Amino acid sequence: MTHPPAPAGGEAAQAFQVDLRGVVDLLARHLYSGPRVYVRELLQNAVDAVTARRAHEPDAPARVRFRGVDGGGLEVTDTGVGLTPDEARELLATVGRSSKRDLELGVGRAEFLGQFGIGLLSAFMVADRIELESRSAVHRDAPGVRWVGHADGTYDLTVLPRRDDDPVGSTVRLAPRQDMDHWLDPGTVAELAREFGALLPLDVAVEVPLGDEARAWRRVSEPELPWRAAYADDAARDHALARYCERTLGFTPLTHVDLEVPLVGLTGVAFVLPTAVPPGGGGTHRVHLKRMLLGERVAGLLPDWAFYVRCVVDADGLRPTASREQLYDDEALLVARDALAAQVRTWTLDTLRAGSALARELVRTHHLAIRSLALVDDEMLDLAAQVLPFETTDGTLTLAEVAQQGGTVVHTTSVEEYRRVAPVARAQGLLVVNAGYVYDADLLARLAGRRGWDVRPLRAADVAQVLDRVEPQRELELLDAVDAATSAVRDLDCEVVVRRFAPADLPAVLLQDRDDEHRRDVARAVEAADDLWGGVLAGLTAGSAPAPARRLVLNDTNPTVRRLLAGAARPEVFAAGLRSMYVTAVLLAGEPLRAQDAATMTAAMTVLLDAGLGPEGATGATGTVAHEEEER
Template identity: 50%
Template sequence: MASETSANSASPENSDRSEQSDFPAGRSPHTFQVDLRGLVDLLSHHLYSSPRVYLRELLQNAVDAITARRAEQHDPPARIRLYADGGRLRIEDSGIGLTEADVHGLLATIGRSSKRDGEAGIASARADFLGRFGIGLLACFVVAAEIRVVSRSARTPGASPVEWCARDDGSYTVRTLPNDARPEPGTTVHLTARPGSGEWLAEERVLALARDFGSLLPYDVRVGEVPVTDLPAPWDRPYPGPAARRVALARHCHELFGFTPLDAIGLDLPLAGVRGVAYVLPSAVSPAQRAGHRVHLKGMLLTDRADELLPDWAFFVRCVVDTDSLRPTASRESLYADETLAAVREALGERIRQWLTGLAAGDPERLGEFLAVHHLGVKSLARHDGAMLRTMLPWLPFETTDGRLSLEEFARRHPVVHFTRTVEEFRQVAPIASAQGIGVVNGGYTYDAELVERLPGARPGAVVAELDADTVTAHLDSVDPEQELALGAFLAAARARLDPLGCDVALRAFHPLTVPALHLDDRSARHERARTEAEGQADELWAGILGSLRGSAPRARLVLNHLNPLVRRIGSLGSAELAGTATEALYGQALLMAQRPLRPADSALLNRAFLGLLEWAAPPVPPGHSPSDPQEDGR
């Protein structure tokens, strides 16, 4: 018996459904026409990320067929064999097999799935299936010009083998075969490569793909005689002790991800249907870098780029897990974002929290090694987790005026924990604040300012305050009023020179003596300066609006150090012009010492001050004198 049919034709079932539909009088139903070549192009360029998925679809169908047979029979054979030579591929399974009716109803109808609820046959084992979308063998056309399926049903005793042969032009044939064509129940699929796709059917490539997709499958899978499956999974195997387990998992991580981990975190979560391991990266990574986690669904690799599996703060680990609770998307290359995934993400995040808490309680040396690399990730977690912040306070490092310390240690040393919000602010005040005994934390790094502000909640009694220019100035020693009065002319000239830059001048005495001047400002001062600059460049309307926003924020200030010999010499200059130029030079030097970004006006000032000082140091040569004349110039 043989028949030839077009894939565009309606199946008997579809026809029955159309006849039962309620169509308006005078109208007859029509069936959709499918361009198979166009559909294959859609699959290869838009649904699937690579032609490699064809092998996953073949393995998936074979595993589902065996699962269906095991649901109906006691202890049937469970084996899958693949053979490839570059031009052809053959995959054999000992699964449930198909009858001729199954072939017409399932293989020849695009979008039809054998796994639908209420379907006869293998639908009884639907919950254990890997595939759910009925695309099946269609994906093989991405690499194959022809697909030939020979199958014998295990459900119908005495049923003859049936052959389904399809080409990528949309045509197929179905015929029954002699019993010796397939003596045992099961299915054999033959692929003939498309032009240019032979590499995907090469034995070496097939073995690599099969191991990547199917290493955790529960059945015996081989390419030729080479085993593919490697069970139990490394995280489920028994080991002589914790040290042996760590060594084995480190080796597995290196083989899988290419790095040796700092540690391995078990992810055995029975209630969430997840088993696996998280490997801690040995080097720091950016929080914005999305980790590619490997997710197996019932043993079959679903994706190696599941960046949504863990909370964002856990960017310091790479996971490999096997799950039976998460749902795949239609392409079966990523996870479906639903409530189940959210619950699993939270459960895995809690497991990593427990690991960190355990290190803090019982293995501070390993915790120190971890924080030396990944303190940023833990700080990200501690921002929203009060318990984690309290646990990590003695361990998390911060840059301070006392060196690199934990907040716990720093708070014990200083009654008030001052902090800056930017690295530039910290660099301005760190040397001066340290000399004056002011404790300051650099809050300019990611998450640090937020954590310092949360310190009182984690450590009752701690006092936290943002450092501003007034606080620093108040801790500096005042200059004797008579001495400051004697320098009144110099200070007036200095203030007049820096006023256009929105900067005041103050005279104080402070250590270290080597610092001639200190530039101080805060966020409010910078905002007011930016507003003033924008007002000067705006048209009349916007200038009026910006002018109405003028606040009472303090201006930036240049604090001159009266203890510094250079400042004293500048203050005694008789020339107001030279004193003003020297003040500009001190202002520019203070900005550079603070490593602040320079505005165009600041750069122009630096150039002007530099050239001005050169002119004072090398005056014009009087007429009649050569540049090498040793005669004094009268100054």
């Protein structure tokens, strides 16, 4: 080994000494997800070796065999290119070093899955001893080589005598580490090999026991990609892909969408989930690179709105991260993501436009995903208005149906507001849309900016104007009572009006106007600000005196309200009754009680209880005072 010249006055530079056990621990804890990936790394080495051999021998066999050996070990054999003694020294003396063999074979690194040295090193996560025996398929006259590596960082390399009948390729034998022998069990190896190598274009098989010392080879790889295989007809293909989805993803899909991005060599299929998932409740996919499994939960393949599909894809032009379990976020991934999103979007639009049974099922199951896409896509926004269901005071309708009936789409922005106005609005024939659920308010706000759509939030005046006014004679009778009622709740920033509405058992409703509330907030800010800022803020609301933020609408068809407005009660009882109705209306509206509201309820209840029970200490003939008189 040649060292660089020593600096003046110093000693010669020295090579790093690496603790192999420390490196293996680093790989197991921080790079790889766990020991299970050793099967993937050995498979990658085998695939690369076969790829290199086929660059010279296109018809060379492509086989990988896993079999258990005595003592709980594992043997992996491939029909790949093999190694000469010189290549073994170059590759294995320093684990992780790249090889000149790629250039000698005329095969670029793009054709390979992994790096031989690192892949072999990963086996130390489950093995104390690794033995590699190999013979070159390119240099047939070269002798074979045996390399034996130990977990303490030492290795032995032996040149084997050349024999014409020896098969070319490589065999790796693993001796298990303590407490790691279960990872080398044939059943476990078969499951891992199937998981990582099911789509490899190689004949991958595992020898498994059948009982009574009988063994059999079980193939774990498929000769063709399921979505590229030939089928008798479309129905047979649909059935086969549905079964494949059940085996790999664990659900029976509503349908599937074919995917292809030639620029990055990607093909695959997107399976539409059969049940609804919450926004952000998914978004991971099963990704293969060069037909080797990269990961079952790979993120970043589709945008956030596409959470209603799960993809299985294979690609040649995407890069893995260092752990080879996620995709490297680069321009190639950006191109693939945009292309896949466009294909899923086009399928969704075409399906919804068709109006088929599948379209109705898609809307029923994944309306949240359609809403999510409509927030970022104008074409989907227009289509969503035609197909998405919304809760309204006239039943479940689309926005197009609402606009057709009323001309203007009037909506609430919260579920609580809708629940507050729905009984009255429904009884009076006012059509209101509940936009209090996720995405709905934002979707309607976007729709308001579209040409031809008249969309606005519900205002207090909308409800107030459809409530029946009382007869003129009755209105004159109630003038003093209404003034007294308004005075009773003026400190609560509320005014009182009287109307007639259904249902009759509802004594009062609370209406709020956001514009009035905003003006009152500005007025409060003007009062609290200094002269300069107060003048600026006052200019914003010039000419518009703020009205009370809340309006308590009393129902003149309700018997309790009519008795209260009759004026028979004492003034303090009248005020307490009004304030109690106000707090009840706040609670029915789903609004949180302010500290002032809670104090109002307590004070009102005290007055009403005193009026009904009598003042403290005077509870009547059956009360405490009468009982004490009897005792005396």
